[in-house]
Amino acid sequence: xxELPDVEGFRRVLAEHTGEPVASVSVLDPGVLRxxxxxxxxxxxxxxxxxxxxxxxxxxxAPAHGPVVLLHFGMTGSLTWHDPDEPRHRHDRVVWELPDxxxxxxxxxxxQGVHLAADREEADETLRDLGPDALDLSRDDLAATLGAHxxxxxxxxxxxxxxxxxxxxxxxxxxxxxxxNPLRPARDLTASELTTLHRAMHRxxxxxxxxxxxxxxxxxxxxxxxxxxxxxxxxxxPLEAHRLSARRTLWCPTCQPN
Numbered sequence: 001x002x003e004l005p006d007v008e009g010f011r012r013v014l015a016e017h018t019g020e021p022v023a024s025v026s027v028l029d030p031g032v033l034r035x036x037x038x039x040x041x042x043x044x045x046x047x048x049x050x051x052x053x054x055x056x057x058x059x060x061x062a063p064a065h066g067p068v069v070l071l072h073f074g075m076t077g078s079l080t081w082h083d084p085d086e087p088r089h090r091h092d093r094v095v096w097e098l099p100d101x102x103x104x105x106x107x108x109x110x111x112q113g114v115h116l117a118a119d120r121e122e123a124d125e126t127l128r129d130l131g132p133d134a135l136d137l138s139r140d141d142l143a144a145t146l147g148a149h150x151x152x153x154x155x156x157x158x159x160x161x162x163x164x165x166x167x168x169x170x171x172x173x174x175x176x177x178x179x180x181n182p183l184r185p186a187r188d189l190t191a192s193e194l195t196t197l198h199r200a201m202h203r204x205x206x207x208x209x210x211x212x213x214x215x216x217x218x219x220x221x222x223x224x225x226x227x228x229x230x231x232x233x234x235x236x237x238p239l240e241a242h243r244l245s246a247r248r249t250l251w252c253p254t255c256q257p258n
Contacts, residue, residue: 006078
């Protein structure tokens with residue numbers, strides 16, 4: 001599932017092609033369009049040039065000298081650059097054709113998709129319910145945010161209206177790095193634990209953004225979670241698993257006691 005670092009990678013892809021006019025927009029599957037028709041999307045963008053894109057949580061915003069394209073990648077989405085002669089994938093849903101290549105929005109499951117705002121003000125209104133971006137949170141902001149919520153830590157961290165950008169992999173990794181059980185109430189963390197959690201969050205985010213994904217390294221929880229009998233990369237204890245908000249949550253009972 002694309003999370004903050006994946007979307008940051010998609011932002012870099014788009015940033016490499018700003019300033020190039022959009023020759024045409026091909027909507028191969030309107031099932032990914034949200035609140036906009038294929039004709040309107042094409043008419044609004046044809047001839048426009050993408051400006052510098054930016055990311056908010058798991059959203060990618062692509063202003064185009066007036067209209068703003070908003071992309072949410074759901075569980076399986078991506079944005080990639082291709083030579084125009086390269087055959088299209090069966091899950092390519094929308095293609096922006098530029099002078100020397102194509103930007104392709106690919107998504108197998110189509111749980112989210114492509115939005116269009118008339119301007120930046122409308123784009124901001126679309127995202128009005130998002131919490132602050134995880135990368136921008138100070139230690140004090142994180143403490144205030146978690147202290148205001150009664151839910152479990154993992155559930156709170158992944159609630160996009162509370163903190164934008166963290167998903168299942170990142171939240172588990174951050175809690176494991178901080179040695180804090182993800183099932184604990186968010187507001188019960190001590191001052192010391194909040195400091196440790198904030199440091200872990202930023203270290204994990206920085207490394208993941210560099211890799212443009214949550215890297216499945218052997219020294220990371222992410223590298224162990226999909227093995228047949230996952231064990232803690234730090235101490236070797238078999239990992240515990242629990243379904244939390246329909247997501248599989250993993251932690252080490254030794255390193256992250258209740």
